[in-house]
Amino acid sequence: MKAKRPINYKSLRRKYPDIVTYRAVSEKLRRRRRAKSTKTATGEDRGEAMTTYTEQEEIENLSFKTPHCFILGAGASLAAFPDGDKNGRKLPVVANFCEVLGIDHYFEEAGIPPPYDDFEAIYSTISSKPVLSHLVTALEQEIFDYFAALELPDYPTLYDHLILSLREKDVIATFNWDPFLVQAAQRNARKTKVPKLYYLHGCVAIAHCEACKLKVPSQPRCPRCEGPLQRSQILYPVTQKDYVTDPLIKNEWDATQWHLKHGYILTIFGYGAPSSDVEAVRLLKEGWGNPEDRSLEEVEIIDVLERAELEKRWEPFIHTHHSRTTKRFYESLAGRHPRRSCEVLWQTLMYLRPSEGIDFPSEATFPDLYEYLEPRLFAELRQSES
Numbered sequence: 001m002k003a004k005r006p007i008n009y010k011s012l013r014r015k016y017p018d019i020v021t022y023r024a025v026s027e028k029l030r031r032r033r034r035a036k037s038t039k040t041a042t043g044e045d046r047g048e049a050m051t052t053y054t055e056q057e058e059i060e061n062l063s064f065k066t067p068h069c070f071i072l073g074a075g076a077s078l079a080a081f082p083d084g085d086k087n088g089r090k091l092p093v094v095a096n097f098c099e100v101l102g103i104d105h106y107f108e109e110a111g112i113p114p115p116y117d118d119f120e121a122i123y124s125t126i127s128s129k130p131v132l133s134h135l136v137t138a139l140e141q142e143i144f145d146y147f148a149a150l151e152l153p154d155y156p157t158l159y160d161h162l163i164l165s166l167r168e169k170d171v172i173a174t175f176n177w178d179p180f181l182v183q184a185a186q187r188n189a190r191k192t193k194v195p196k197l198y199y200l201h202g203c204v205a206i207a208h209c210e211a212c213k214l215k216v217p218s219q220p221r222c223p224r225c226e227g228p229l230q231r232s233q234i235l236y237p238v239t240q241k242d243y244v245t246d247p248l249i250k251n252e253w254d255a256t257q258w259h260l261k262h263g264y265i266l267t268i269f270g271y272g273a274p275s276s277d278v279e280a281v282r283l284l285k286e287g288w289g290n291p292e293d294r295s296l297e298e299v300e301i302i303d304v305l306e307r308a309e310l311e312k313r314w315e316p317f318i319h320t321h322h323s324r325t326t327k328r329f330y331e332s333l334a335g336r337h338p339r340r341s342c343e344v345l346w347q348t349l350m351y352l353r354p355s356e357g358i359d360f361p362s363e364a365t366f367p368d369l370y371e372y373l374e375p376r377l378f379a380e381l382r383q384s385e386s
């Protein structure tokens with residue numbers, strides 16, 4: 001068994017200035033536990049030990065600079081758009097990918113017999129045969145066009161709620177090709193500053209200018225130099241994905257890893273860590289680092305699967321008991337504590353002052369949603385001006 005590494009308070013204090021009180025809190029807890037060790041703690045006893053962190057305190061406290069990092073997988077887009085996009089276009093899953101996109105005829109032409117229920121395996125087969133390269137090019141274009149045509153509904157969606165639940169310091173890194181996150185960020189950027197977005201497998205709604213090193217939502221020309229833009233490469237499901245050759249994809253990974261390293265909360269939303277993408281999980285792990293060094297940080301998983309299975313899957317990321325799972329975004333840290341997730345978690349774990357948070361107004365219209373979040377947005381504006 002590995003020896004337990006001592007806590008490096010010096011480096012922790014650099015990252016969390018508030019940690020100066022951590023030892024004091026630990027000591028206080030130890031004393032409280034000793035005092036209670038002779039009797040069984042009742043609900044009342046526990047109630048005495050804790051004070052609630054009020055909603056007003058939650059609104060006013062903006063002490064964190066470290067990010068809350070979200071990783072999105074296909075499950076997040078599916079949860080957000082179970083009935084498809086604005087025009088009823090369905091989002092495929094691996095099992096019905098070929099059927100939903102209507103691309104079976106490519107495989108018939110390639111001489112591959114049905115069933116076509118494993119797009120990853122079929123794509124790997126045909127893309128490895130140089131003689132079929134013309135088919136692969138046409139197939140990739142059709143897939144790109146299908147996703148590029150997807151549109152957000154006019155009303156607020158889960159992706160709008162996600163964008164609005166995080167601050168500019170926070171990060172969303174997505175494995176999804178669809179344009180929903182880009183569109184949600186664009187329309188909410190009129191109201192407030194949005195989190196940083198990274199596209200780990202590329203995105204149909206993103207383009208970049210090599211000369212300016214600029215990444216922008218797809219548009220005809222570079223807004224800075226007016227030169228031509230290159231559309232984002234899409235990483236198709238081959239077993240060995242290349243995360244380093246394309247400059248945009250490499251930049252997305254480098255930035256994600258940096259933020260993971262410096263993040264306080266890591267939330268994995270609807271990402272199944274497929275066995276066909278071992279390299280992606282390795283890179284995420286490399287960014288997050290050794291769980292032994294993440295003794296203060298928290299891993300949160302939003303997924304429809306059961307807790308035991310999820311904890312087993314993400315065990316290499318989790319420091320002892322520092323994890324939580326939920327099936328719905330609205331029950332997650334960001335959903336219950338929009339724009340304040342890091343501060344609330346810190347108050348809960350370090351000062352034993354939990355906050356109930358809010359019932360996210362998931363059915364509200366845009367004006368009502370913005371009005372609901374106004375006290376939080378106003379507190380941020382006031383802080384930025386002071």
Ligand SMILES: [Zn+2]
Binds near residue numbers: 209212223
């Ligand atoms: Zn440019």
